[in-house]
Amino acid sequence: MSTTLCLHPRWLIPVEPAGLVLENHALVMQGERIVAILPSSEARTRYANAEHHTLSEHALLPGLINLHAHSAMSLLRGLADDLALMDWLNNHIWPAEGKHVSDQFVFDGSVHAMAEMIRGGTTTVNDMYFHHEAVARAGISAGMRTVVGCSVLEFPTGYGINADDYIKKALHAREQFVGEPLVSFTLAPHAPYTVADETFRKIITLAEQLEIGIHCHIHETRDEIDASLKQYGVRPLERLRNLGLLGPNLVAAHVVHANDAEIALLARHGVHIAHNPASNLKLASGFARVAALQAAGVNVGIGTDGAASNNKLDLLADLRLAALLAKAESGNPQAVPAAKALEMATLAGARALGMDAHIGSLRAGKLADIIAVDLSGLDSQPLYDPISQLVYASSREQVSHVWINGRAVLADRELCTLNAGQIQARAHYWRERIATH
Template structure:
């Protein structure tokens, strides 16, 4: 396969944290990064390769969205300005009961993936239903996709009970074994929707099949207080008692955690998916990310679903994560820009067990990378490209996206997905959902 050599103005490899390379080039050989070297040396050594000049751009690892419900993009704006349980019980779950299908999940996931790719996200850790549809969408988009097999105790339009959800999730995983860009997790929805026996089954299966676990944990204060009333212990303590806590667990949200719980997360190697925009919009609270990081907890960033964010903009959420960490802690040095960028890239990769393959720009790793054009007026002058990536750049400045060396976005245009077709599908679903009395106020 031919070599491609990229010549950006800056390269931000993420490791070592805060590093900025100028006058350097990155060489892609097939699916992997084969070298990062001075630009003048690269021009001599690879004169016959395909060369791409990126004169005002910064090259960095693709962003890792550590918690998303991609298909829910079709429910964007259906129910706003509500508390979590009102939002779920009275709006989202009824809408899903009406519309949940393979077609809904496939179309919604494709729409979400187009949005994410154009914003620089190359990996998504998803959690939803109709896992085959999510997987097919990921393959069509060319995006690195982690399919979370949702598990609940009660029936939905997809499954009847916990055993049914598990069976369907494992069948989907078996069907797509060998697809390099696809992997699966077991995704028990939350401690308040999953019973002890089911959590025990999940732990056993995860160990046997070497699967990750993806679960909402400590998202709201009422979740914690209700658990104390029902089980006599907080949700995290219950999960610890059941053997759920460990390096294969991604705990989404973790908004309400005390010092002892942060220490427990660190000891057990649990990863946290921080969802700053969704947490604020649903008034769930502000996660103590600065304290988590200080305690030694690995933290990545997620958008959550577009029904509760309402966008899938990882650059915006990375900025928000840095800012609210400062404001909530009273420390302007909390979560500085290089650390926030690491959370959005390598932090997510670590949580997914992919840090040896993605999350930083290093020779031998997969060529999951993006170029951001900092040459427009809102990001001039450029004294520090990392500062601009976190505090100034917008997602429409992402110009190029590669996953495993394959170009998915070029000069801002999607290469694997048809924007016009996706827009038409979104309008079709809007009409159908509105006709059922949802989506209007």
């Protein structure tokens, strides 16, 4: 029989309804699920035989959802900084990947990234990379909810020779993990400038047949749009609309450059956006129109992108940045208030992945993906509004406990499923190997 655990935080923030903060309440989990949220006094009586854990100065909230990441690229952190996107890709990242990316590289890099993400309160990652089995194994090893995005491109890499080969490998990898509770798959055409029309059509058909999502970089830079106008006579989103790609099963990463008509198009088709504020700034890609997207009804979640372009996988930092940038870009200080920013990093991400019935908020019946953030420190005082404090003043170092699927993966800041020393040793190994070349 599953152990019943009652958590008694100072503040319980369920995310839905938006802005709600419960004090003197407990969350009860049994096995992989939340079974009740109720006053603490009642929980101690009704669940007298349960294990009770008091978090006296903590906020309890849903695990954060990283809606766009390249986890294995943690091993390329700091390799090629302060460059524009295409220079960064063509002259540095892709050549390094061609020399070094392997099943072991991807497993080691993904485990490294997942340890970092867990320590920062992230419980689900929507990934996009190569060697899909290695990403899935890393997720299982870490105990992290992992959406494996299977990259598809037209040109050869060390992993595949052409689009059909990438798709074949994606389908084979997916078959290996059917029934694994923490792992699911999406098809991830890299971007409009690396994927041909016929390949997009194949991906659309397969995604419909398999009932899986699609994950793609779209409108990340002005150069991408200019190249599409030159090659196809239309902007990338119009081309993708004509192909039938736009729909509620699409997570579009970045969408930095969208005009009013394109925002309306995204809303009409129910496309979800993975906003990557830190990466967009570092690569000088621009300022996404998050306030306008949300005003139009577009669902916007938050991603870190890869550690090679961020350079940290810290959703608490990125949700703060997302809120601040939205205010500056729109000229409206009320754009993306704290509660909305928190929703972007939790429930909005769950909606984008089609998982909002199971994760993204704290509610009886949902899976127990839960984090505790310690707000007792000097940097969090005085505290008037715990949601505001979480978004604008908290750091990942304050995340003390993480549960995924009801299992403790971080307790008192110590990893429970992964060995930090071993991860660091592997990072040193790859650093020496890559630096040598």
